[in-house]
Amino acid sequence: MKRIYIREEVCIGCRLCEIHCLVQHSRSKKIIKAFKEEFPRALPRILVEEQDYLSFALQCRHCDGAPCLAACPTGAMYRHGETGAVLCNENKCVGCWMCIMVCPFGVIKRDVEGRKVASKCDLCLGEEIPVCVAHCPNEALIFEERENLEQAYEKVG
Structure with a gap:
C-alpha cells in the first residue's frame, strides 16, 4: 500500500503540511474560515517535530x-x-x-x-495524493509504495 514517507534532510519545518491538513479536514475547506470561523476547529492529522537543526513530519504509518x-x-x-x-x-x-x-x-x-x-491520518481518502504531500514546498513528504516498512527508514537517495 502507498504510505507517506519523510525526507527529514529537506524538511524545513514550515508546517505547511499541518495547515493544509487542517484545512482539508475542516468543514469549509477554506483556510480563513477553517482558522477563524469554525469551532470546534479541525485537527491537523500530521505533526511537525523539531529539535535543533532537524525537523520532520509525523503521521500515522498505517502499520x-x-x-x-x-x-x-x-x-x-x-x-x-x-x-x-x-x-x-x-x-x-x-x-x-x-x-x-x-x-x-x-x-x-x-x-x-x-x-x-x-x-x-486518513491519507486524505478520496484524493489522489494526500494534501500534506501535494503542498510540501521542498518535497520532504513522499507518497509511494515500498516493499516493506523496513525500507521506510532508509534514506531516499
Whole structure:
C-alpha cells in the first residue's frame, strides 16, 4: 500500500503540511474560515517535530500489524478494504484512548473540542495524493509504495 514517507534532510519545518491538513479536514475547506470561523476547529492529522537543526513530519504509518486495530474495543479503528489505510470510524469511537496508548509512533490524537474521538491520518481518502504531500514546498513528504516498512527508514537517495 502507498504510505507517506519523510525526507527529514529537506524538511524545513514550515508546517505547511499541518495547515493544509487542517484545512482539508475542516468543514469549509477554506483556510480563513477553517482558522477563524469554525469551532470546534479541525485537527491537523500530521505533526511537525523539531529539535535543533532537524525537523520532520509525523503521521500515522498505517502499520501492517497495527496495534491500534487490536486495541480498539468497539471496532472504530479499521483497515480500509480498498487502500489498506488504517482509519477511525468516529461514529463508533467512544474516546477510550486505547489506540493512543498503543500507537508506537504517538500519532493518534484526542479530539476533545468536539465529540471526544480519536483523530488520525486518513491519507486524505478520496484524493489522489494526500494534501500534506501535494503542498510540501521542498518535497520532504513522499507518497509511494515500498516493499516493506523496513525500507521506510532508509534514506531516499
